[in-house]
Amino acid sequence: MGRWEPNAQERLTRAALELFAERGYDSTTVAEIADRAGLTKRTFFRHFADKREVLFRGEEVLSRLISDGIAGAPASATPLHAVGAGLEAAATAFGPERREWSRQRQAVIADNRELRERELLKSTALTAAMADALRERGVPDLTADLAAEIGYLAFRTSYARWIEPADEQDFAELTRRTLKELREALGAVG
Template sequence: MSRWEPNTRVRLLDAALDLFGGRGYDSVTVAEIAERAGLTKRTFFRHFTDKREVLFAGQEALSRIFAEAITAVPASASPMEAVAAALAAAAAPFGPQRRERAKQVQAVVAGHSDLRERELLKHATLTAAMAGALRERGVPAPAASLAAEIGGLAFTTGFARWIEPGNEREFAELAREALDELVAATATLG
C-alpha cells in the first residue's frame, strides 16, 4: 500500500459504498473498507472516527458554508433572505457528478436505524449553524431558530428531490423551490 495518494477520503467513501451495497452496512468492517481503498486501517482512522462517519463526511464544511453565507449577506437582508443565500452557497458540492454517490449514501442510510439517527444529528447541526449565524446578525432567538428550521427543512426537501429517480434539476433550484414553498406555507398558518 502506498504511503500517500490523493483523494483518500473519496477513495474510502467509494470503497465503503461498494462494500455496503454488496454486503450490507452491518457486515462490513473498517479494515475491509481500508483494504478495498488500498489504504491501511490506520489511514482510515486519520480521516474518520468510524465507518458510520464515512457516510457523513463534509458535514463540518457544510455547516461552515451555511454560516459564512449568512454572515456575508447585506445587513438589510431578512432572515429568510439570509437562509436563501446559505442554501444557494451550499449547493456547490451538489453538482450532477455527485448525484449518484448521494443516492448510494442515502440508500445505505435509509436502510439502517442508527444511520437515520446520525442523519438527524447532521440535520440538527446544520440547523444550529444557521441559527447561530442568524443570531450573530442580530436576529432574535425565536426568529433565528424558526428561520433556521425552515432552512434545514428546505435543505432536506431539496436534497430528497435532487436524488429522486429521473430528476435532472439542479440542487440549488430544488432547495430554493422548497424554501419558497415552506415560506408560503407558514403564511397560511394564521
C-alpha cells in the same frame, strides 16, 4: 491500486459505499474497506474516526458554507431570505458529480437505524449553525430558531428532491423552489 497512490480519502469513501451496498453497513468491516481501497486500516483511521463517518464527512464544511452564506446576505434580507442565501452557498457542495454518490449514501442510511440517528444529529447541527448565524446578524432568538427550522426543512426537502432520479435540477435551484413553496405555504396559513 497501489498503497502509495493519492486520494486515499476518496478511495476509502468509494470502497465503503460499494461494500455497504453489497453487504450492508453492519456486515462491512473497516479492514474490508481498507483492503478494497488498496490501503491499510491505519490509513483508514487517519481519515475517519469510524466507518460511520465515511458517510458523514464534510458536515463541518456544509455548516460553514451555510453560515457564511447567511452572514453574507444583504443587511436588508429577512431571516428566511438570509437562510436562502445560506442554502444557495451550500449548493457548491452538491455538484452533479456528487448526485449518484449521494443517492447511494442515502439508501445505506435509510437501511440502518444507527445511521438514521446520526443523520438526525447532523440535522440538529445544521439547524443550530443556521440559528447561530442568524443571531450573529441580530435576529432575535425565537425568530432565529424558527427561521433555522424552516431552513433545515427546506434543505432536507431540496436534498430529497435532488437525489430523486427523475429530478435533474441543480441544488441551488431546488432550494430556491422549495423556499418559495414554504413561503407560499406560510402565507396561506397566516
